[in-house]
Amino acid sequence: MDKILEKAKAIKIIFFDIDDTLRVKTSGFMPESITQVFEKLREKGIMTGIATGRNLYGVVPEVRDLHPDFYVAINGAYVEEVKSHNILYKNTFSTPLVEEIITWLEQEKSEYAFVASDSLKVSKWDKIAKEAISPVYAELEEDPAYYQKQDIYQMLTISDHDDQLVLPEHLAQQIRLVRWHPNSSDVVPMAGSKAIGCQKVLEALDLKPENMLNFGDGLNDRELFDFAGLSVAMKISHPEILEKADYVTDTVENDGILKALQALKIID
Structure with missing residues (x-):
């Protein structure tokens, strides 16, 4: 744990999956603690991003209302800086x-x-x-x-x-x-993944993978868990994601994201 806490000191941006990470996919439930997390990260000067398999149409209002700095959507094929609507990367099918x-x-x-x-x-x-x-x-x-x-x-x-x-x-x-x-x-x-999309964000910010933390649960997070400096899996994650994680946290319903960030001493 000491090694993980040392790595956590370098984090400057955090990416969050949506389904069963920020909110429960089947019910749409998102705990109040998520809003607090984003507010505390902004106060600390830590940027945030949404890294999802969904496209922008699927980024539901309660997630938009968190005011993340970046969207890495469609499994990394579309990357946008939210405030400016500047498209950093797009990868379309012919x-x-x-x-x-x-x-x-x-x-x-x-x-x-x-x-x-x-x-x-x-x-x-x-x-x-x-x-x-x-x-x-x-x-x-x-x-x-x-x-x-x-x-x-x-x-x-x-x-x-x-x-x-x-x-x-x-x-x-x-x-x-x-x-x-x-x-x-x-x-x-073949070369598409959330990791490639997040890499485009890091390049734009002149940051390195060790400056990045991500939260996820599914197989479309696999490459991201290999790429990020720190990766946190939700308790209900796919076994392969649990195996790759640096840290495993509780479920959405039990404030898993807040608990992880407090345990990593990124927020109070």
Whole structure:
């Protein structure tokens, strides 16, 4: 613990995942302590960021009201400085790649969703899509041709056999699947991750990974836990994330973030 406390002294920016880290995904519950945490970090001069698989449309009002300094959204594919709305980084899918993914998913009898910077559309809104997506984005409109109208940063697979989907070789060289729900996986660029997005923020601020702490719980935090100077996992995190964490804290409902930052002596 002494080594972790020493590392904590170098922290200048903290990134937070949303679902089951800042708030409970299924109920939307976010403890009052989260607002206190952000206020205390501002008083200490420590910057904050949201690092999420969601796009800006999915950054719910109570998270926006925390007034973070940065959004690292869509698993690192879109990075924005909040106050200025300056886009620090964007990584979109080409139209031919989107069409290749669609062809593959249709062959696999899987529906899909398109993720733009501040909007989403699905190929089909059915019971399977509702089970996966409603807790995060509510009901979405159907538009199988949405990629022809908007830049696409990410896609989602949607099926009742999502765990059986295997990328064909020509796609496996360009994209990868990250499961986030029994019925759905994020389809992200091979080189895409929250870590890359956070790295763009650090470069803009002339900071190093050892100046960064992150909180997370899921497999889309994997690269970030390898990258950050300090990483804190929520108690209910995926086993791989628990293994990678420098520190494991309590659940959202039990003020896990506040407890961790106090234990690390970053705030009182």
